[in-house]
Amino acid sequence: MLSALIWIPLVAALVIALLPESAAPRSRPIAGLAAGLTLALACILLAQFDLGQAGFQFQEQLPWLQSLGLSYALGLDGLALPLVMLTTLLIPLVISATDRAIERPRFYYALVMVIAGGVTGVFLARDLLLFFLFFEVELIPLYLLIAIWGGQRRAYAATKFLIYTAVSGVILLASILGLVGLSGAASFAMDPALAAGLPLAQQTVLIVGFAIAFGIKFPMVPLHTWLPDAHTEASTPVSMLLAGILLKLGTYGLLRLGLGLLPDGWDVIAPGLAVVAVISTLYGSLNAIVQQDMKRLVAYSSIGHMGYIILGMAAATEVSIVGSVAQMVSHGIISALLFLLVGLIYDRTGTRDLTVLRGLLNPERGLPLVGSLMILAAMASSGLPGLMGFVAEFCIFRGSFITFPIPTLLCIVGTGLTSVYFLLLVNRAFFGRLPEQFAHLPPVAWREQLPAFVLTALILLLGIQPQWLVGWIQASAHTLVALQIHSQVPSQIQPQIQPQIQPQIQPQIWAGS
Template sequence: MLSLLLVLPVLGAIALGISPVTLTVRNFRLIALIVVGLTLAWTVVVVQQFDPSQPGLQLTESLPWLDNLGLSYRLSLDGLSLPLIVLNGFLTGVAIFASPSQLIRPRFYFILVLLLNAGVSGAFLADNLLLFFLFYEIELIPLYLLIAIWGGARRNYAATKFLIYTALSGVLLLAGFLGLVWLNGAASFDYNPLLAQALPLTAQVILLSLILVGFGIKIPLVPFHTWLPDAHVEASTPISVLLAGVLLKLGTYGLIRFGVQLFPQAWQILAPVLATWAVVSVLYGSFMAIAQTDMKKMVAYSSIGHMGFILLACAAATPLALLAAILQMVSHGLISALLFLLVGVIYEKTGSRDLTKLRGLLNPERGLPLIGSLMVVGVMASGGIPGLVGFVAEFLIFRSSFPIFPLQTLFCMVGTGLTAVYFLLLVNRSFFGRLPPELAQLPAVDWGDRIPAMILATLILILGLQPNLLIRWSQQTVTLLSAATHVAPAIPVALFW
């Protein structure tokens, strides 16, 4: 059942590869959409078979592969990976639908997007440490090519930088996984939550540190973040949607799966450091976003800040905190996808993302009123306005983290206020004021640009009003994930006064 989530995109890529050369971009996109639609339909079947009342891994598939290396083909699903699998399929469909009608090498482009979808799903489903590493590395190849071939003027620089950073991330993860299995004397890399607990605490801390830095590069956290703004700015709009909406979640997923659950004792020791690290990422990302004049780079730096919220929740590691982390992953995926889509439409219609040149785009007659309205929804959701999914996720993070890390939580709450500042600057500068003469005759926005953004905005509103539609799938899982981790509350803030 789970293997089909990987097989369908791969078969779709093969079908595109052998399709007639006379097909147009529209034909290739239609085939890719059909494949993703079938994958999403099968995802619905998987969701129906999933039992949210069971906390452990479900629907397990296991086949022997390379027994001498300890590598087996094991896939499974729980309340941590299920929402991310759905998010991956949905945003892949959005990215394909939003792909431009004028593409060089469209066959290769859509093949890479489908392979990227399969690689990410494989990483979320892998129940073997070495199998996870293989999928983790496989997905970077399509993404590298998608940036290097269809990116902007500095695409080669951005793609190479992304490749180097992600390769370093993989090396650190592989070292951590090899050390974990070797020190235990285990015969297999199959995932076992008790694998690390037999090790001396010093060894646990060293191995966990390797894994944390590896995933910290992927998230990315300061100071390993510098590849992300360059990759976003040079990537095309659909690839930015996938990068921010799905790819970054591999890092936060790994923190919970291979950090919190595998190393509960070492996690207790490093948790205060992680909470402080979260503060640095949140505040740095927020202040850097304020300093930007490029709309896309501003949204990219905002991602660094919002991913820091997830690290804060992971540091607390209570059931409520981990539930909030999962909700924030989905929330950030939807909101960042919406913002990047809208920035892409603005750039396509105006030829600029420069906030010093754009203004008056909310003009109801000659501007981009619908795009402006959806942008307001997106920035309100990112800023944590009640009624939208961003508020629910951030409120649960702060509510669950404050009893354990009160000082760090307060600083992260400052980051939420800064989010309102830089996104208010974005909306005020670009959408309000008098429309300049050079932007007086903007091309009309067609339905191909409107539909994905409207669907994302609708989901942001629905999940903001009814978060239980998402939360119910993960409640039992987070209880199991946090069962062995007991992070001690920090010294109350009042004692400092």
């Protein structure tokens, strides 16, 4: 069933690409059907998923290029499940948010389906080379989505994205080949013991390679400069896709391949990652404060929120890992909603300039519903209790404070800065007197707002019931941290302490929270 999540979108992409020009209008319903089927399958897997089992479930493995040690191996655990659900949920919303009159629909929807299949493959892959292949699948499709359907400076933004991401791919491949080569493994299987015999110096070099490769993808400062340009020039659905799903490839990859395979090397770079987390959080937030373009403001907000995720992973405690994965999902939903609402405002007003926009909450002539949803999304992004963003950030800060108290406090300052720039956005764009040039704004059709309603419902639902999301992650986070602790214990006494890992850690998880 896991293969179906990958191959249904890829087959749909092929079918759409082969449609004759006269059948181009069928591209959208075919893409929608494929996206709906994958969402339904993901929901079935969610219903069958055993929350108490920390290992991989629904595993599939087939021999593939055995002479190279490559296998087609898939599996689903609590770290991947939330991101698979996020992907299969956002793809139908991206399709729904796309203009029905979009130019070259066959090409557009085929590219979206390729990205859907590739991203899902990254989250499910249990083979390092298979992971890399799926990781690179989205490179050219996203480049084309920006370069063809983007804004005035789309060629520059798309080329910059392509260069950065290509460099990321080269470094990632070199790190994977180095890991397997140095370990002497006969295959590319993601074995937690793969690097067990490697000297610390070699692990450190490899983990730095993974950190740079995935850090470009997040992106983390100073590897971030492609992101604001890409978001500014991308169309609204592509920005939803980029912020909601594609940035998570980097954070998930660093968690799975970095902490999961190189725990000793992770200990070496963890303090540096904590510093990078602080820099990313404060840099992204301070830049967001001075932006006049709403879309660029939300883009810098994403950079700031990636800092929280980095901090939680650097601390490598069970609670902080749960928080980081939850923040990946939370940011994916909230940022997709923010970009969607900014797009709806731009479509009606023709501008995203905060020095021009005023009074959009006007109940008679403005965009009151869009404005209300924007205010709620801003509060969720700021970590307001009762909304989806709060629990993820709380877990990150709670789990990270013991390990990195000063970086944690500085990142908490970032949450205050988040409130500042969203208050500035809301005050400038939605309050005050509506300018005459916006006196007769076209109404927003219900189908245009439908994706916003779905995302808003999720923000409210998972804000009220965060345990649903946390429950998916907790067992796998516990196992990941237990392996980290196990790697730090001398091998001669590991058998004695292994049975004690579970009772030592488990009672601490949500005590007092």
